[in-house]
Amino acid sequence: MEKTLTFKNGIKDGLPIGLGYLSVSFAFGVGASALGVPFFISTLISMTNLTSAGQFAGLSIIVALGGILEMLITETVINSRYFLMSIALSQKLDASFTTAKRFFYSAFITDEIFAVAVSKKEDINTNYFRGLIFLPYLLWSLGTFLGAITGDILPTIVISSLGIALYAMFIAIIIPPSIKSVSVLFVVLLSAAISCVFYYVPVLNENVSSGFAVVICTLVSSVVMALLFPVKEEKEKEDAV
């Protein structure tokens, strides 16, 4: 029998994400103040966006007083992966997610929150999701604020080593299921391989933004795998991420 996920379960799962966010948003705050952006602007950006790549890109457009259209295109491309994540996560929601609540909670879907939520065996309810997003949102905003007002108190070398934290979390999410399931291992390797092509081939890395490259890698590798190795109903349940 499946247990119901609670608010407390959510808080517990959200803690490591929040700690990771604290360091990244701190770096965002430091970077913003180095560019001469007032602390209330950078903090407000973090509170209204809750995304790393999109904010770093958006901040540089704001500092340069770039065009609205440039902002629109950049953010659409970088954040388009959330579109795929939202679709995937929408399949795991229980009845507690009414339409009004979906309008609200959708604002908090990030790479890490998505990864943790979608990896749950049980369906997701609003109590759990509220717990899950609480610390990440709080610490993302707080980290930006602290970074912006305290600037460079931490040695650069420490900030630099914190940069790998979120990637290490991603690795911790994808490796165990890759060991357990060959088809998962294939999709991970295929996606990583395509991603390396976008990263290392000059023509591609000069013309394709990293956010858009992620979307292409995801679609190509998932479509190939879904065609070659469609999953069975029981298998989805058994090792749902």
Added chain:
Amino acid sequence: MSDGLKVFLLMLTMCGVTYLIRMLPFVFFKRKVKSRFIRSLLYYIPYAVLSAMTFPAVLYTTENFYAGLVGTVVALIAAAFKLSLIVVAILSCISVLAVLLIF
């Protein structure tokens, strides 16, 4: 247009786009998908997204390539032992810091 107004409009555009991209599928995808192909696609997407975002970017989180490499290997090994997310992250950060301090 004043700079203040422009900054405000840019911030509004930024958060508006970011929100809409997340909200539209979340609100309007209500029914469970029946198609086996689409279900398979949705099953693979999370792994594919995370893998594409991680590799090879994880190697270049610091300016020292070897620090990134060591941090990545440590994370892979720790993850293979099924350690929790936060433990994997901390071990990886410590190993990166160690390499940066030594070299």
